[in-house]
Amino acid sequence: MPRAPTTSDVFNAVAEPQRRAIIALLSEGERSVNQIAELLEMNQPQASKHLKVLKEVGLVAVRGDGQQRLYSLNGSALKPMYDWITKYERFWSESFDRLEEYLNQLQRKEKK
Amino acid sequence: MPRAPTTSDVFNAVAEPQRRAIIALLSEGERSVNQIAELLEMNQPQASKHLKVLKEVGLVAVRGDGQQRLYSLNGSALKPMYDWITKYERFWSESFDRLEEYLNQLQRKEKK
């Protein structure tokens, strides 16, 4: 077997810097494809392609407005990723550190 | 220009399912390469390769123990990703919804 199927998921979609830029832009409100392309200084086809990927994983929604296609962010599609990463929150969160410290103290007292 | 340099960053490292599995495993404690390979049912070379990527982005640390190399998780390297994603927390968080609602109410009162 040569390579695992690239099941394009949210993690993959978001691994691309330009797509993160699109997400940041759309978090401010819906934008047309050309707006996105101009603001992020990319060619229109690239914008369309990135938007296609984002749409496939449910990160953006589209609505037609005349000639234009207005894309908006569906940030809730990021939640699975958020849930995944918060599993490791204790590795950097101070309050988690304190919680662990507290639990350690409890354990020490238990042993007495 | 053909393709953007894949500046192998945390987002990329984590986009690979097998590497997320390694992260999950190491969050329980350090493991040797062979342990990782066996537990995650991958060949040893693949394990070594994934570990190399994870090490390059600072997500894991190694220490030698005789013949073995024990890998451990450095979860704090995930923080940049956490910081990024929490910018969009309001898109799924209830408490954020309530905060927004509250702010909207304040605004309405202001206008009166």
Added chain:
DNA sequence: CAAATATATGCTTATATGGGAATATAAGTC
């Protein structure tokens, strides 16, 4: 040093993918 165990690296193959350029499709205007 030889043998065994643990890990890393190199090579090949198949596939994925981002960018560029050109073109197709869709919608609006006259």
Added chain:
DNA sequence: GACTTATATTCCCATATAAGCATATATTTG
């Protein structure tokens, strides 16, 4: 319908990459 504007798609290229396999490089043991 012809023309314009907006967006999507297709083709090509170059590179990235994951897996398989073989092999090289430790490290330990006898």
